[in-house]
Structure formats: structure tokens, C-alpha cells
Amino acid sequence: MKQLLLLFAMMLFSSNSKVMAEVPANAGKTLMVYYSYTGNCREIVTTLTSQIEADVLEIQPAEKGLRYEANGYALGTELLNAINANPDDINSYPAIDPVSTSLNDYQNIIIVTPLWWSQMAAIMQTHLFQSASEMSGKHVGMIVSSHSSSIGGVVRDAKRLLPDVTWMGDALWINANNHGRRASLIENWLGTLNFAEEQTTMDKMYITIGEQTESVTLVGNNATKALMEKLKQAPVTVSLNSSGGFEIWGSLGFSLPTSNEQINAQPGDVILYNGSNICIFYGTNSWSYTRLGKIDGLNESELRSFLKAGESNISVTLSLSSGETGLTPNLSTEGDGNIYSLSGQRIAKPSHGIYIKNNKKVKL
Ligand SMILES: Cc1cc2nc3c(=O)[nH]c(=O)nc-3n(C[C@H](O)[C@H](O)[C@H](O)COP(=O)(O)O)c2cc1C
Numbered sequence: 072m073k074q075l076l077l078l079f080a081m082m083l084f085s086s087n088s089k090v091m092a093e094v095p096a097n098a099g100k101t102l103m104v105y106y107s108y109t110g111n112c113r114e115i116v117t118t119l120t121s122q123i124e125a126d127v128l129e130i131q132p133a134e135k136g137l138r139y140e141a142n143g144y145a146l147g148t149e150l151l152n153a154i155n156a157n158p159d160d161i162n163s164y165p166a167i168d169p170v171s172t173s174l175n176d177y178q179n180i181i182i183v184t185p186l187w188w189s190q191m192a193a194i195m196q197t198h199l200f201q202s203a204s205e206m207s208g209k210h211v212g213m214i215v216s217s218h219s220s221s222i223g224g225v226v227r228d229a230k231r232l233l234p235d236v237t238w239m240g241d242a243l244w245i246n247a248n249n250h251g252r253r254a255s256l257i258e259n260w261l262g263t264l265n266f267a268e269e270q271t272t273m274d275k276m277y278i279t280i281g282e283q284t285e286s287v288t289l290v291g292n293n294a295t296k297a298l299m300e301k302l303k304q305a306p307v308t309v310s311l312n313s314s315g316g317f318e319i320w321g322s323l324g325f326s327l328p329t330s331n332e333q334i335n336a337q338p339g340d341v342i343l344y345n346g347s348n349i350c351i352f353y354g355t356n357s358w359s360y361t362r363l364g365k366i367d368g369l370n371e372s373e374l375r376s377f378l379k380a381g382e383s384n385i386s387v388t389l390s391l392s393s394g395e396t397g398l399t400p401n402l403s404t405e406g407d408g409n410i411y412s413l414s415g416q417r418i419a420k421p422s423h424g425i426y427i428k429n430n431k432k433v434k435l
Contacts, residue, residue, distance in 0.1 A: 092122040092261035099178025099210075099269045101125035106195040108139060111216045112183045115245060118253050119181065119214075123261060126177075130198045133166035139187070150193035158231065164197035174205045178267035179212070179239065184225065186217035191228035199232035207235035207335060208362075210267040213242040214257070216250070235335040235357075239264040268292055274299060276364065278341075278351070279388040283377055287341050289364035293328040294343050298363065299391070301325065306390035309349060312383045317354025319378050319385055323347050331359045338374050339366040351387070353380045410435070 103125050107113040116127055139147035150165050157163040174180070184195040191199075199206075213229055215222040222244045229242070243260040245253050274289045276298070289295040301307065311321040318336070326347040335357045336342055342350045343361040350360070353374040369377060379385045410421045410428055421435050 092258045094123050094261055094264075095266055095268075097269050098266035100176055101179040101181060101266070102128060102172070102174065102177040103181045103183060104128045104130065104195075104198065105183035106130040106185065106192055106198070107183075108185060108192065108194075111245075111250060112185055112214075114250070115183050115214055115216060115253055115257070118257055119183070122254075122258055125181065126172075128170065128172045130170070130194055131168040132194050133168055144188070147187050147193070151188055151190050154193060154196055155190075161200060164200055165193050167194060167197045167201075170198065170202070174202065174209065177209065178269070179210045180206060180236075182211065182213040182229065184213065184215055186215050186220055186222060186225050189220050189224040191215075191225045191232075196228060196232060199229065203233055203235070206233055207337070209236050210239045210265065211236040212239040212264050214245060214260075215242055216245045218247045237265075237267070237332050237334075239266065275391075276302065276341075277390045278366065279390065280377060280379060280385060285369060285377060286367045287364045288367055290362050292330055292361065294330065294361050295363055297327045298389075302389060302391045306388050308386060308388045311349070311351070311385045311387050313379075313381050313385075315354075315356065317356045318350045318352045319380070319387070320344065320348055320350040323349050327361075329361045331361050333357065334360045334362060336360065337365075338371045339369060341365060349387075349389075351378055353378050 101123060103116055103119055105112045105116045105127070106129070107116075113129075119125065120127060137146060139150070153163045182195070182199070185192040187193065190196075211229075211233060213226070215225045222242060226242050230238075240260075240263050243256065245256060249256060268291055274291075274295065276287045276289055278285050278287055289299070307323065309321055309323055311319040313319050324347075327343055329343065329346045334340075334342065335355060336350070336352045337355055338353050340350075340352045341363045342352065343363050344350050344358070346361075349363070351366070353371060366374065366377075374380075408428065
């Protein structure tokens, strides 16, 4: 009887709920970005949203009512020819409606695009060209819909337009023959993707160099979890050296768990290299790294000055947001309303960080 009840409950559950694809429980937020001229990609997105939790963004051409297929696909061909002639110039791409969705909140992006003449539809190419830098570092997957042509050219376009993303897996091809079976194709495909981890816990770490302390927003992964545990015990001071004109780096003196992937490091990025080295970037470099976090709110020249770019044996202290830097404040001088560093020096123009004011640690 118990078994019958269980079976009944399971049937009830499966008939009333979405067919949820096997996406890891800790996957980060996903955005689906699509363009559809004749409705097939829209149907694919509807199927996708029945299988995973994701927000949806539709890309629309600025000029409405155009018939890309008229006169033997003349307009569609013309738009692609213009892009192919000058792919690095924004003026080669057809105008699209402005997009207000910020990609900051999303770790995963799924592109759904039609194929036009064995290439990515021109309207979607415009969007990717415009948002390439915002998409940098995201995990990206792609579904391509065509009548019958295979999708190698669309994959090439996507890689040209988005050089700095992490591809979640192979693109999925849906065509006129299998469009009706898209639900199972999509479900299987979603199960193969490498989704980025959730980043709900935006923990902070602090970096102190000389008199200046800056906050770092950490990503949520096993490396930062282990680093937080280490810093809970005591701040860590390391000696870093400038290298390559883009970073200061050196040994942490201990190892952290790695989840290396090709990363195009940007100014402010704090990164783990080879499991036991910390790299802090004031320039850019592409390598296989594990991301730790990013220094908050400093531009490139502020980063160069903070990180003492070009110098050697730079003493860098990593600590937690509690303000433990390992330095002992000189409280006797600090009850006068002025701002003092943790080592007791008066700071006329403090930047972001932890200071002493009226005998108390304050975060500015
Ligand atoms: C301008 C244009 C060019 C196309 N070129 C091809 C092609 O070369 N090969 C192909 O198989 N399908 C081609 N198609 C068909 C679309 O790829 C296919 O119908 C797709 O499902 C459309 O997606 P949508 O309905 O979301 O716009 C083309 C469609 C258009 C509008």
C-alpha cells in the first residue's frame, strides 16, 4: 500500500511539474539571450524555460518590418556581407534596440540564434559584438536553429565575437527535422553543460599594501572557501613581485583547491595560479587560472599605484572584513576625529578600506 501511494505521488509530481533538466544545484544564475525572425528560436526558448530556471532577453532589430528573406534572401545576405567585409567595425552591424539588462547578475548565458547563410543571424551578431566585454569571463552555451545547414560557421562567428568567455560545452543544433523533438534534445544537452557555480555569497577579503587597504569581492568556489578558513585563523602576509607588466604575484605559502579554466584576467582580478600562487592584476593576461575575486572600485591607474606596479618584494597582507590586518593600532593618537591607518599614521585622503577614527575601526 505504501509503495502504491509513493507511485501515485510520483505520478502526480511528474505530471504537474516541469521536466527539469539535470543542472547542478549550485549552478549560478542563467540568462537566455535570443533573436528570432520566424519564431523557431522563440519556441526553443519557451522549451528551455520549461526545463531550467533562467531569465530571458530578446534581441530586436531597430528597424522593424524588414523582410530578410525577400528577393532570394537579398537583405539577409547584404547584412552578412557588410559584417564579413569589416567585422571589427560596429558600423558594419545592423542596429538593434538598446538592451537594458545588466549581465552583472548572471554567471551563465545561453544564446539561442538562427543560422543565416551558414552564419550567425546578423541581428544576434550585433548584440554579441556590443556586449563582448560584459560577457567576458561568463560561462556561455549556444543553441543554433537552421532549416538544414550545419552550424560550424555560427560557432566560428560566436568564438570571434566572444573571445573571452568560457564555453559551457558544444553548441546544440536544432533543425527542421528535429525541431519537434527539441524538448528531449535540449534536456540531454543541458545535462552536458559546465555551468558556472552560484555566486550568492559575495564574501569580502581585504588587501593591505603599505598604508592602503582595499576590499576584494570574492567569487564562491572551493578555493575562496579554503582561503576564508585560512584567513579566519590569522591574516596572511606575502611578498609579491611585479611581472610581465600586468600583475604582481608570488607564493601564498600554502595550496588552495583549484578549478582552473582559461581566464582572460582583467585589471583588479585576484587569481590563483598553479594552486599556491596569488596573482593580482593591474593589466590583462590570458592563462589557465582559478578565479578568487576582484578588487572593488579601483581604475587601472589607481590599481597600478596601490599594487606598486613595477616594484619587487611588495608586502601584501590578506585579511577578512573584520579588519584584522595583523597591525597593532596606536590608539593613543586616534581619539581626535581624524582618520588614521591601522598602524597609527594620520591619513588626509583615505581611500576605501579599514581605518581608525575616534579609537574605533571604521570601514570607508
Ligand atoms: C536570411 C536567412 C537566411 C537563411 N539561411 C539559411 C541557410 O543557409 N541554411 C539553412 O538551413 N537555413 C537558413 N535559414 C533558415 C533559418 O535558419 C531557420 O528557419 C531558423 O529556424 C530560423 O529561426 P527563427 O524562426 O527563430 O528566425 C535562413 C533564414 C533566413 C531568414
